Amino acid sequence: MGQGTDVLVLGGAGVDTVVQVPSLPLPYADSYMIEHGIETRAGQTGDFVALGLHALGLRTHHLDLLGDDPEGDLVRALHRDRGIALTVVPGPAGTKRAVNLVGPDGRRLSLYDVSRSRPEDRFPESTVRELARGSRHVHVAITHPCAPALPVLRETGVPLSTDLHDWDGENPYHEPFALAADVVFLSTASLADPERTMRDIARRGRAQVVVATAGAEGAHLLADDELIRVPAVTPPAPVVDSNGAGDAFAAGFLFGRLSGEPLRRCALYGAVAGAHACTVPATRTAPLGRDALLARVAEPEPVIR
Template structure:
């Protein structure tokens, strides 16, 4: 079968409503005036990874469940506008949605609507096998349908990556994904010892590379048994929102990984893309392009 897809992105399609608040945590009050407006746009973790991969020139296909609702149409429209192939499986419970409270410093607090899904939700096995068979790599979101998809992906022989987000290093649900993936991303936010967690991921699973992103403090990289620190890079413009920075990091890292770059170079690409994402307002969906990424990488070398 022809490998006409570079990366198949599983899960993580949805819609966010963005609310800029005067501070986080937000003190209790009867009401707040939101002068920047309250805006709803397509884009959750799978959408942002797919967007980042496509912007870097990788042939990208996104597979997830979507509702026949206004939120689902926003997601479909985003993929149409950006030329990203989308296979949408009907979701009677509706399209995933969340509310993001964004503080003045760009930090966010996300409120996820867990009613739009059920533990027994599945991606159709025949569709999953067909798309995985056409793909060089699969990036898996940590949603319930994707958990059920892991055995099929392992049988297909395709390489896998996943993002554990703010895992605490203990929750067994996340560990299932960590053990199944060849490349693992995780936020260091809730990890008391990121290096120890990365070594545990590699020791218990099949990961050849594991990365713990730490925002302005850079990242921790474990590759070939060696643990190193990756410095943060200076954003090219003022930081306005951290939403999507981790997804941008993962997309750019995978761009380097699939092009045969060494892990340290992949991590530099990730840091540059993550820094770019922090300069994009949360009401927009934008990603660094291939030429821009390579130019900034060359500048970092210099």
């Protein structure tokens, strides 16, 4: 099969209910009056990566389990309206969902409903193999049931990336993803020693590149045993919500990588896309487009060293 897709995104489809709260942590009270409303919209990590890649001009295909429920209809409509190819495997437990509490400073606390995944759920191997072989790259979300698909993906020889999110470096659930991917993204939020974890991933697994994002402090890039500091990029507008910033970073980085750019340039693309995402309310889906990204990158920014 020819490569008709630039990136296959595996997993991470779902629906979030977004609540803007007066503070985080939220002190206990019998009730709160939510002035900005409570909104439910399609979009979790895989959706956001797919949207970001598509906005940057990459041919993107998304594969995941969805339920025959209103939440699944929201996810289907999001992809249909944005023109992103979506292959759906029936999910008997229903569509994945979460509640996101967003503070005034843009910080987020997510409550994931893990009851929507059953241990016996699987992607058909033939579907995974066919879609992967028709792609230049596969980005794998850490949602169930992506882990059982990793051996099939590795057999295809297609390069893989994954995002471990706020992994603490020890939780065994994340290890299959960390060790199978060629490009590994993660957050420093739960890491006592980010460099040690990054080097451990590279030493034990297949990763050629490990990127640890650190929010307003920028990011760290490990490649060829060299640790590179990636400065934060100034957001183009006030920060309102950090939800999806890591997904935007991954999309920007992968856009650079698939365009043949040097790693430092890829990291800059990711930083610019991530900074933009922080200026977009969680109730909207407005990823940075290719022209805007390239224009923003052309502006003076701190040198990556």
